[in-house]
Amino acid sequence: MLPILQIGPLALPTYPLALLIAFWTALEISSRIARRSRLDGDHLYNAGLYGALALIVAGRGAHVVAFWPAYRVQPGEIIGLNTQAFLWGPGAIIGACVAAWYIYRHKLPWAQVLDAAAAGALVGLIIAELGAFLAGNGIGAAAELPWAVELWGVRRHPVQLYAALGAALTLAATLWAARRGLRGGTAAWIGLLGWGVTTWLVEPFRAESATILGGLRTAQVIGWAAVIGALWALRTRAQRAQTPGGSSSRNR
């Protein structure tokens, strides 16, 4: 386990560093794939950056609202550098809305944008899960398997590696869809399907999970909903393609 990377006098926290690398890599790959679809890759880059900025501002804003009595006593901490002082859920929602607004504002084709973003996001996810494995974040449940890893005297599922493998297989499927010249948006739906299946499969192997409704694992429920939504969309698109006079794969 390597929660801190010691480079000379610098002690860098491994997981936040991995997230930073994951984010930049995802942006870079998304913009390159967008250029191959004859989109302006800089727009995807900008959408990602604006979304990330909004994520940070909204995440801090939500924390300030949630813990206002504390910030009233220490108003300087509203713009402080404490990396724990964020609520990432509300921040992610606002960040996604800002990125979507940017795409809408510049009249970018949603299908191609989502296809490019899906591949980039999956690469980012692989890097993030590998970083979590190194840092010992999001550890797996106890297991006696040949490939179990020992953490603090307990052998555990390397659940982060399971998630990374699922993301890698999903990435292969999305890239295959893109190379086949399938209708715009298909790669993104395949990406969502793969992510949903991976999440549904992997979550029960985590040591701790957020739960709802008396013990159901929240991430597993979300993954299941993603699978159903993606299958529904792919079914609808396939039926439209088969309908006489319906659109074909040249509609990219």
Added chain:
Amino acid sequence: MSRMVWSLLLGLAVVLGAAGIWAGRVPQGSAGPPNGLPPAPAIGHPAPEVSLTTTAGETFALSALRGKPVVLNFWATWCPPCRAELPELQAAHERYAGEVIIAGVNQAEPPASVIAFAGQVGLSFPLPLDVRGDVSRQYAVRSLPTTFFIDRDGIIRRIQIGPVTEATLAQALQVIFP
């Protein structure tokens, strides 16, 4: 693929997916101490035992505090972020007196200098002295300050690396003192 195949796939996803979620649910009442986990400085594990002498000459034993949430902060006088967070820890000690134990484990400094510093700053919460650094090594403290939030059952529920602020302390305390 035909409409029937897609519909079959969808149906399977709904049924098998729901069954998988039900089979993988977290058993109710499992929020208590995990069975059989060894003590370790990791979330979900029982906190390793701490037995040190404080600046007041008293024995500080973590096991004796079972039944109350504990905030175990590792610090040193030479560490600027540690000094910055001490007022918040002192305020929390006064606010939650008797309900939450705030303790500041000083890392490898002469007791006399820690006592003098505590007097200057006005600290009244327990300051166990880890003179040889054994406890810091046991808790794998790699940077200061590091704070462990331990629940009533002695299980570590949150670890914060870096200084706590009023707001992050309030957020972390929600986990061990809801």
